[in-house]
Amino acid sequence: MTAQALAGALADDVRRQVFAAIVLGGADASAVADRTGLAARQVVTALRRLVDAGLVAGGDGDLRVDVARLREAARTPAAPRPEGEPADRVLRTFVRDDTLVGLPAQRGRRRVVLARVATSFEPGVRYPERAVDDVLRGWCDGGGSDHVTVRRHLIDEGFLARDGGVYWRVGD
Known part of the structure; x- marks a missing residue:
């Protein structure tokens, strides 16, 4: 057992x-x-x-x-979960055809989704706010989230940084 x-x-x-x-x-x-x-x-x-x-x-x-x-x-130790399985399940739930169906309320799940959205931005490239909004609108059109909220979460969770209306991907 x-x-x-x-x-x-x-x-x-x-x-x-x-x-x-x-x-x-x-x-x-x-x-x-x-x-x-x-x-x-x-x-x-x-x-x-x-x-x-x-x-x-x-x-x-x-x-x-x-x-x-x-x-x-x-x-009896719990059987290890396959690597990536939880993230895949979260993404299947909240992302469909590169469109956000919604943002999870639970922070850990939300970070998984935001990490996927952050891959839309190239590391080391500086983006004006308008370009960031255009990319995020593509994720949010027809979905359950708005681009401003997603942008705010990306910054708050440390996936994007901003200075004077210029944004860049953090950490890569």
């Missing part, structure tokens, strides 16, 4: 209540139902899923938490 499978098994409110009742000594379905106030059918369904997930062992009258499996899950 992985930590992700453990989290998935306990993601449901009813399963968490049933699991907690077993941790607190509920040895059978009726005791768990009494402790939680849940319907017997809900308890039985949650028990079946907890047993299938490997969190609960034993049968009716002998329910217990499988501590060894919990320890194993806690010690």
Whole structure:
């Protein structure tokens, strides 16, 4: 069992209540139902899923938490994500055909999108504000963002710098 499978098994409110009742000594379905106030059918369904997930062992009258499996899950490292996978997913969500569908509210995701937009500017080249606006309008036309907001975010997040109405790409 992985930590992700453990989290998935306990993601449901009813399963968490049933699991907690077993941790607190509920040895059978009726005791768990009494402790939680849940319907017997809900308890039985949650028990079946907890047993299938490997969190609960034993049968009716002998329910217990499988501590060894919990320890194993806690010690099992999460599988590494493929490089670039999260950024690709963010870009697929917020950029379509080189048009911004919208800007993510979450800063980390917004930075991924802004980094992609910043590649429209050549490193070391100085751009007047009008040229920057023209490039950003191309990203924003028909999308969910306006070019002024995108320009402001590019500057605030350090992808572009500005001085006296002249802009340049930072860091490359």
